[in-house]
Amino acid sequence: MECSWKTVLLLVCASLGIQYTAIRTLRDSLTGPCRGVYHCHSRRHIDSHWRDFCADGWIPIVTPRKHILLFATTRSGSSFTGQLLNQHPDVFYVFEPLYHVQQAFTNYSSRLRRTLDHRVLLGAYRDLLLNLYTCDLRFMENYIRPQPQHHVTNSFFRRSSSHALCSPPVCSGADEPPDETWCPKKCGPLNLTLASLSCLSRGHVALKTVRIPEVRDLQTLTEDPRLDMRIIHLVRDPRAILASRMTAFSDQFRAWKIWNATGRQPRYVDLTQITSTCRDMMASAETGLQRPAWLHGRYLLVRYEDLAFNPKDKATEIYRFVGLEMEDRVRTWITKNTKCNVSSLSEWNYKYSTSRNSKETAESWRLRLSFDIVRAVQILCNDTLALLGYKQVQSAADLRNLSHSLVD
Numbered sequence: 001m002e003c004s005w006k007t008v009l010l011l012v013c014a015s016l017g018i019q020y021t022a023i024r025t026l027r028d029s030l031t032g033p034c035r036g037v038y039h040c041h042s043r044r045h046i047d048s049h050w051r052d053f054c055a056d057g058w059i060p061i062v063t064p065r066k067h068i069l070l071f072a073t074t075r076s077g078s079s080f081t082g083q084l085l086n087q088h089p090d091v092f093y094v095f096e097p098l099y100h101v102q103q104a105f106t107n108y109s110s111r112l113r114r115t116l117d118h119r120v121l122l123g124a125y126r127d128l129l130l131n132l133y134t135c136d137l138r139f140m141e142n143y144i145r146p147q148p149q150h151h152v153t154n155s156f157f158r159r160s161s162s163h164a165l166c167s168p169p170v171c172s173g174a175d176e177p178p179d180e181t182w183c184p185k186k187c188g189p190l191n192l193t194l195a196s197l198s199c200l201s202r203g204h205v206a207l208k209t210v211r212i213p214e215v216r217d218l219q220t221l222t223e224d225p226r227l228d229m230r231i232i233h234l235v236r237d238p239r240a241i242l243a244s245r246m247t248a249f250s251d252q253f254r255a256w257k258i259w260n261a262t263g264r265q266p267r268y269v270d271l272t273q274i275t276s277t278c279r280d281m282m283a284s285a286e287t288g289l290q291r292p293a294w295l296h297g298r299y300l301l302v303r304y305e306d307l308a309f310n311p312k313d314k315a316t317e318i319y320r321f322v323g324l325e326m327e328d329r330v331r332t333w334i335t336k337n338t339k340c341n342v343s344s345l346s347e348w349n350y351k352y353s354t355s356r357n358s359k360e361t362a363e364s365w366r367l368r369l370s371f372d373i374v375r376a377v378q379i380l381c382n383d384t385l386a387l388l389g390y391k392q393v394q395s396a397a398d399l400r401n402l403s404h405s406l407v408d
């Protein structure tokens, strides 16, 4: 009811054809419960292809629409954390949509790639995020290869990780709970128009990415009047990240594995990747902790270890931050996926498995990494470890002694 005058106002605005730039100045008066309505009506005159869907009663969404970004780095526990959001019935979740952008850009000849300004790629990333937050999944067609025909594709990266993309109306005949192998087989090709409609029909959008280096790169999105961003910055002990990458991407980390097995550091081992991971993680955390105005109320720093050691409480905190109720389905999922018995650990080798005893796997790196490597990472990442509250170890005995906590 309290929405109606705003709705009327917006309808009037839309019909008068007031420019989007004029709407921008209304931003502050529109942060109330009409956000979802605003979302659709404001798009109406800038983006005519949604007009019919909006008019057809897909909208209004009365609750304020949240645009959630799980901002993480490779092997920092983001698949697991993303599932916490994916389980919410009113959240439209996509696992790493930027994969397609990166693929499209890196397929250029190497000469072109070298001259490609990093900012161009970041611009394309932000552009895609914005379009997904406003539920235009067909925008992905610019990047998906092979090019989708008639807005339908078989090549949507990790579609199975998204509940919405594996259940009605996107996937009919979905009578079982989706899982990794089940969805692409049973659901057939993905209709991106239907996916967009499914997105519009859900109240909130959550995206996970590991491809944006620093939170500062997201400033234009947090300031965009069409969005109400909530950034969950997921960090993890860099020593654990390294151990996990060595297991998941063993070809790429062959030199590290030789180092780990022999105790001798090969000269060609690449220290730059873990160094830049640490640098980016620290730069973002510092930015967040400085509380700049553009991040106000929009940034939450989460240590994966805290989530793994205490999943229910930490998940509650995340849900409070994004402003959503933690539904029963989320609670059930947590219970099922954090207290698994040892046999579920055999899934560990699967690159993106999330089903695991969360505490045990969060600490398993301490038994799988040589002290020599741990010491090297501690030197490369000492400031990051200190800022995020991860303790250094001074001996192999301390490293292996799991009663000795390394998380402040």
Ligand SMILES: *[C@@H]1O[C@H](CO)[C@@H](O)[C@H](O)[C@H]1NC(C)=O
Residues within 6 Å of the ligand: 103, 104, 107, 145, 146
């Ligand atoms: C990259 O280029 C090759 C050859 O032109 C093509 O077959 C392939 O589909 C392209 N991949 C992507 C992701 O664009």
Ligand SMILES: *[C@@H]1O[C@H](CO)[C@@H](O)[C@H](O)[C@H]1NC(C)=O
Residues within 6 Å of the ligand: 150, 152, 191, 192, 193, 194
């Ligand atoms: C995709 O879904 C839309 C909306 O339901 C429908 O109009 C269209 O025919 C579908 N496309 C294909 C190729 O099935």
Ligand SMILES: *[C@@H]1O[C@H](CO)[C@@H](O)[C@H](O)[C@H]1NC(C)=O
Residues within 6 Å of the ligand: 341, 342, 343, 344
């Ligand atoms: C562990 O899980 C497996 C499969 O989920 C089950 O067969 C087994 O009985 C369980 N073991 C224990 C000790 O709970």
Ligand SMILES: *[C@@H]1O[C@H](CO)[C@@H](O)[C@H](O)[C@H]1NC(C)=O
Residues within 6 Å of the ligand: 243, 246, 247, 257, 260, 261, 367, 368, 369, 370
């Ligand atoms: C490192 O070596 C130990 C044995 O020395 C092995 O158990 C462990 O799995 C190795 N870690 C990785 C990440 O390969």
Ligand SMILES: *[C@@H]1O[C@H](CO)[C@@H](O)[C@H](O)[C@H]1NC(C)=O
Residues within 6 Å of the ligand: 382, 383, 386
């Ligand atoms: C990290 O190492 C550098 C160089 O050795 C040193 O200057 C700095 O004080 C160290 N930082 C912490 C937090 O120990």
Ligand SMILES: *[C@@H]1O[C@H](CO)[C@@H](O)[C@H](O)[C@H]1NC(C)=O
Residues within 6 Å of the ligand: 397, 401, 402, 403, 404, 405
């Ligand atoms: C392991 O760590 C705990 C806590 O710091 C300590 O009390 C205990 O003596 C350590 N055990 C060994 C074998 O060093």
